[in-house]
Amino acid sequence: RGGEVEDEGEGIxxxxxxxxxxxxxxxxHNTAKTTSFPKTLRHLKNLSDPKLKSPVFNxxxxxxxxxxxxxxxxxxxxxxxxxxxxxxxxxxGAVLDVAGEENIWKEGEVFVFxxxxxxxxxxxxxxxxxxxxxxxxxxxRQNDDN
Numbered sequence: 001r002g003g004e005v006e007d008e009g010e011g012i013x014x015x016x017x018x019x020x021x022x023x024x025x026x027x028x029h030n031t032a033k034t035t036s037f038p039k040t041l042r043h044l045k046n047l048s049d050p051k052l053k054s055p056v057f058n059x060x061x062x063x064x065x066x067x068x069x070x071x072x073x074x075x076x077x078x079x080x081x082x083x084x085x086x087x088x089x090x091x092x093g094a095v096l097d098v099a100g101e102e103n104i105w106k107e108g109e110v111f112v113f114x115x116x117x118x119x120x121x122x123x124x125x126x127x128x129x130x131x132x133x134x135x136x137x138x139x140x141r142q143n144d145d146n
Contacts, residue, residue, distance in 0.1 A: 004034055008062070012071050019068025019123065026059040037061075061087070064094060068123045072097075075115025085110040094123040 008021040025033035032041050047056045057080075075082065084096065086105040096103045099117040113119065 004036070005063070010073070012073050014069040014071050015067065020063075020065040021068055021070065021121075022063040022065075024061045026061065027056065028058055030055065030057045064121065064123050066123060068121065070121035072118050072120040074118055078114055078116035080115050081112050082115040083110060083112045094121065096121050 005022050005024055008023050013019055013021050024036070026037060026041060027033060027044055032045075034041070044056050044059050084103075084105070086107050086109055088107060094105045096105065096111075096119060098113045098119045103111050
């Protein structure tokens, strides 16, 4: 698969003895974190042009394994959107729950959600799969302390 595979850094896998969530960081704060995916990085950098309204500032490839359950959590603010795209059909049965709405990952499908909404993952089936995950600023959102 290439790249520098790491354990996810948030510590939110409910059952780390059974399930696993690994990732390859591609961009962190708009800085390349790997040289293993040059075409992907070039495309992400093109999307990250500061002149664009919503630049990509973080991107990673996540590997979610059977038996993985990720607890409910939220992102740090309502100023970013999270984009998921399933890269491998092996994710059959993996569910991302966002604010009570279930999204089943399917190869090639993309969905975007507000990272400040409560979300979780459950993957009770026997196949592993890969998800490309990236964040972008959302200038359409206002930081609301209420």
